[in-house]
Amino acid sequence: MKKGALLLLAMAMCPVMLAGCGSQAPVEKTKVTFQTWNPADSGPDSPIYKIIDEFEKENPDIDVEYQYVGSSSHQDQLRVKLMGGEGPDVFGISAGASFEAFRDFEEDLTPFCKQTWGDNYQDKFLASCLANVNDGNGNTYGLPLGQTYAGYLWADVNMMKENGCEIPTNYSEMLETCKTLRANGQFPLAIGAMDSWLNLDMWMTIAADVDRDALYNAIDGKQSFESEPIIESLKIWQDSFSNGVFQDSAISMTLYNEVNDMFQREGSIPMFANGSWAMNMYTLSDEETKANFNGEGKDHDIFLIDWNDDGKVAPVTASTDVILCMNPESKVKDAAFKWMSYLVTAGQDVLVNQYLEYMPTLSDMELHVEGLSEDGQKNLEYIVENGKTNVAGVRGIQYAELSTAVCDQLEALALGDVTPEEAAAKIQQVSESVAR
Amino acid sequence: MRKRQMLNYFYVAPMLLLFAAFIVYPIIYNVRISFFEWNGISKEMKLVGFQNYIELFQDPILIRILINFLVFSFSTIIIQGILGMFFASLMRSGLKMSGLYRTLIYLPIVATPTIVGSVFSKILETNKGYLNEMLRSAHLDSLALPWLATPALATMWVIIVNIWQWTGYSMLVYYTGMLNIPTEVYEAADIDGASRLQRFFFVTFPMLRSTHFTIFIMGMIGSLKTFDIPYVLTGGGPNHATEFFSTYINTLSFETFNQGKASAVVTLMLVIAMAITAVQLRIYYKQEKG
Numbered sequence: 099m100k101k102g103a104l105l106l107l108a109m110a111m112c113p114v115m116l117a118g119c120g121s122q123a124p125v126e127k128t129k130v131t132f133q134t135w136n137p138a139d140s141g142p143d144s145p146i147y148k149i150i151d152e153f154e155k156e157n158p159d160i161d162v163e164y165q166y167v168g169s170s171s172h173q174d175q176l177r178v179k180l181m182g183g184e185g186p187d188v189f190g191i192s193a194g195a196s197f198e199a200f201r202d203f204e205e206d207l208t209p210f211c212k213q214t215w216g217d218n219y220q221d222k223f224l225a226s227c228l229a230n231v232n233d234g235n236g237n238t239y240g241l242p243l244g245q246t247y248a249g250y251l252w253a254d255v256n257m258m259k260e261n262g263c264e265i266p267t268n269y270s271e272m273l274e275t276c277k278t279l280r281a282n283g284q285f286p287l288a289i290g291a292m293d294s295w296l297n298l299d300m301w302m303t304i305a306a307d308v309d310r311d312a313l314y315n316a317i318d319g320k321q322s323f324e325s326e327p328i329i330e331s332l333k334i335w336q337d338s339f340s341n342g343v344f345q346d347s348a349i350s351m352t353l354y355n356e357v358n359d360m361f362q363r364e365g366s367i368p369m370f371a372n373g374s375w376a377m378n379m380y381t382l383s384d385e386e387t388k389a390n391f392n393g394e395g396k397d398h399d400i401f402l403i404d405w406n407d408d409g410k411v412a413p414v415t416a417s418t419d420v421i422l423c424m425n426p427e428s429k430v431k432d433a434a435f436k437w438m439s440y441l442v443t444a445g446q447d448v449l450v451n452q453y454l455e456y457m458p459t460l461s462d463m464e465l466h467v468e469g470l471s472e473d474g475q476k477n478l479e480y481i482v483e484n485g486k487t488n489v490a491g492v493r494g495i496q497y498a499e500l501s502t503a504v505c506d507q508l509e510a511l512a513l514g515d516v517t518p519e520e521a522a523a524k525i526q527q528v529s530e531s532v533a534r
Numbered sequence: 535m536r537k538r539q540m541l542n543y544f545y546v547a548p549m550l551l552l553f554a555a556f557i558v559y560p561i562i563y564n565v566r567i568s569f570f571e572w573n574g575i576s577k578e579m580k581l582v583g584f585q586n587y588i589e590l591f592q593d594p595i596l597i598r599i600l601i602n603f604l605v606f607s608f609s610t611i612i613i614q615g616i617l618g619m620f621f622a623s624l625m626r627s628g629l630k631m632s633g634l635y636r637t638l639i640y641l642p643i644v645a646t647p648t649i650v651g652s653v654f655s656k657i658l659e660t661n662k663g664y665l666n667e668m669l670r671s672a673h674l675d676s677l678a679l680p681w682l683a684t685p686a687l688a689t690m691w692v693i694i695v696n697i698w699q700w701t702g703y704s705m706l707v708y709y710t711g712m713l714n715i716p717t718e719v720y721e722a723a724d725i726d727g728a729s730r731l732q733r734f735f736f737v738t739f740p741m742l743r744s745t746h747f748t749i750f751i752m753g754m755i756g757s758l759k760t761f762d763i764p765y766v767l768t769g770g771g772p773n774h775a776t777e778f779f780s781t782y783i784n785t786l787s788f789e790t791f792n793q794g795k796a797s798a799v800v801t802l803m804l805v806i807a808m809a810i811t812a813v814q815l816r817i818y819y820k821q822e823k824g
C-alpha cells in the first residue's frame with residue numbers, strides 16, 4: 099500500500115521535475131496598454147495589428163494591448179479612465195483644444211526623446227508638427243503621428259468635363275463653374291457645413307488667402323478680428339452660401355457620411371471640400387470606392403483656388419492628425435515610449451506608405467505609396483508640394499471658446515443672420531475674454 | 535418599538551445607499567462643480583462663485599433653449615396626446631387587425647434615434663432628399679423647401695420626428711387607461727342615450743385624468759431631457775435653432791471643455807424639472823382630494 103502510494107507520488111512529481119529540463123521559462127512580458135481612435139480605424143484588417151505584431155517580434159519582452167475606440171467616444175472614455183487612475187499607458191489625442199485640455203495627463207516626453215533620438219530630436223519632425231505637440235517652452239508632450247492639411251477642394255474631372263467645366267482656379271471661375279453645374283442639374287461645390295470643424299477649416303484657408311498674418315495675429319490676440327482682411331474673408335464665406343457656390347442648404351448636411359459618400363462612393367457630385375486625409379479614397383478596399391477611384395479612366399483632382407481673386411492661390415493649414423501621449427501615471431514608461439517611438443517611425447511608414455492614412459510628420463520619411471494609381475500619385479505630389487511651400491500655419495484654433503465663437507458666427511453668416519461686420523465684432527468680443 | 539424601527543431602517547438601507555450613491559451624490563457633485571472654472575479634465579479647479587450662472591443667464595443661447603423647450607414640450611405633448619388617444623380609441627373600439635396596427639404604431643419606439651435621424655436626414659435633404667424629389671416630380675417645386683436648413687422648419691421637423699417616434703407610447707398608455715374604465719359606466723351612458731362623441735368627451739376623457747397627468751409629466755420631463763433626435767438630425771443647428779438643454783450641455787462639456795458652465799445648465803435643468811413636477815403633483819393631488 100505504502101509502496102503504491104510512493105509510486106504514485108513519484109509519477110506525479112515527474113512532470114514537475116522534468117519541466118526544468120525543457121525549454122527556458124517564458125519571459126515575463128511588460129504590458130503596454132494603448133487606446134486611440136483612427137490608426138487606421140477598426141476591424142481585423144486594420145494595419146495597427148500588423149504594426150503591433152512587428153513591434154512585438156522586435157521587442158519580445160513587450161506586449162502591446164490595443165484598444166480601439168471610435169472618434170465619437172474616444173475622448174469621453176479616455177477622460178473618465180484617466181481621472182479614475184485607470185488610463186492606458188499610451189493614448190492618442192487630437193491636436194488643438196483637446197491636446198491642451200488633457201495636459202495634466204500628458205507626460206513631458208522631452209527626456210525620452212533626447213535619450214532616444216539625441217538632443218536635436220526636434221529635427222526629426224516637421225516644424226509644423228512640432229508646433230502641435232510642444233508647449234510654449236519647447237517641451238514636447240506628444241509625438242505627432244500623421245500630418246494632415248486642410249482647406250483643399252476635390253473634383254471629379256470626368257464629371258466636370260461631361261458638364262462642360264474645367265477645374266476652377268479662382269473665385270470668379272468657381273462662381274461661373276457652379277452656375278453651369280447648377281444649370282445642368284448638378285451640385286455645385288458641395289460642403290458639409292453642418293460640421294463646424296469643416297467650416298472652420300474652409301474659412302481659415304479663405305482668411306489666410308486674404309491675409310495670413312491678420313488671421314493668426316487675431317487668433318493670438320495681437321490684432322482685432324474686426325480688421326479689414328478678416329471681414330473680407332467672412333464676406334467671401336457668406337457670399338459662397340448666397341450666390342450659389344455652395345449647394346443649397348449646405349448648412350444641414352454633414353461631411354461624413356453625407357457629402358463624402360456622394361463624392362467617394364456614389365460618384366454623384368462633381369466637387370466637394372475635404373482635406374488631404376481624403377487621399378485614403380485611393381487605398382480603401384470597399385468595392386464602391388475602389389470602382390470610383392481606381393477604375394479604368396477615373397480621374398480626380400485635389401486643388402486649391404484663389405478665394406479673393408488677387409492672383410495668389412490660397413494656402414492650406416496643417417495639423418497633426420493623431421498625437422501620441424504617455425500617461426504620467428504609467429508604471430512602464432520606458433516600454434511605453436519604446437512603443438510610441440516605434441509607432442511614430444516604422445509604424446507611420448506603414449500607415450503612410452501602405453495605407454495613405456496621412457502625410458508624414460517625419461522630416462526624413464520618403465513617400466513611396468504602394469500600389470497607388472497614376473491619378474492618386476499626381477494628387478499626392480500636389481499635396482506634398484503644397485505641404486512644403488504653401489502652409490499658412492496651424493489648422494484650427496487652440497482656444498476652445500474662441501473656436502466655438504468663430505464656428506457659431508460662420509453658421510450665422512451662412513444663414514444670413516448677421517453681416518460680416520457684426521460677426522467679426524462678436525468674435526472679437528469673445529476673443530478679448532480668452533486667456534492666452 | 536425602537537428595535538423594530540431600527541430593523542425597518544435596516545431593510546431600506548440598501549435602497550437608500552444606492553439612492554445616495556447614484557442620485558444624491560452626483561447631483562451634489564454637479565452643483566459643486568457649477569461654482570468652479572474647470573475644463574472637466576485637469577486636476578485643478580478654480581472657484582469662481584456664481585460666475586458660471588451669471589454667464590449662463592447672459593448667454594443668448596439660453597433664451598433660445600428655453601423657447602425651444604416650451605415650444606417642443608407643448609407641441610409634442612398636445613399633438614402626441616391627441617394622436618395617442620385617437621389611436622387608442624380606435625384600438626379599443628374593436629377595429630379589425632388592431633393588433634397589427636398597434637404593433638406598427640409602436641414600432642418607431644424600438645428604432646434607435648441614430649437610425650431615425652439618419653433616415654429622416656435622407657428624406658429631408660434639400661437637394662436630393664426623398665421628400666423634395668417627390669414634390670418636384672409632382673411639379674410642386676415651390677413646396678420643396680430647405681427643411682433642415684431653415685431655423686423654424688428645422689424645429690418643426692424635430693418636433694414631427696419626435697411625435698412620429700413616440701406616439702405609440704402615448705397610444706399604449708391611453709389604451710391601458712381605457713381598459714381600466716369599467717364597462718358599467720359606458721352602459722349607463724348608453725342608457726342615458728349618449729352618442730359616441732358624448733361617450734368619449736363625458737366618460738372616457740374625464741376618466742383618463744390620471745393618464746393625462748402621467749402623459750403630461752412624462753412629456754415635460756422627456757422634453758427637458760431631449761437629446762438624441764435634435765443631435766442626430768440637426769446637431770442643435772442651424773445656428774442653435776434646435777438647441778436643447780442636453781445638446782448644449784454636450785457642447786459645453788465635450789466640445790468647449792467648459793464643465794463649470796455645463797454643470798450650471800444641468801443645475802438649472804434640475805430646478806426646472808423639480809418645479810414642473812411639484813406644480814403638476816400639487817394640481818393632481820388637489821383634484822384627487824376634490
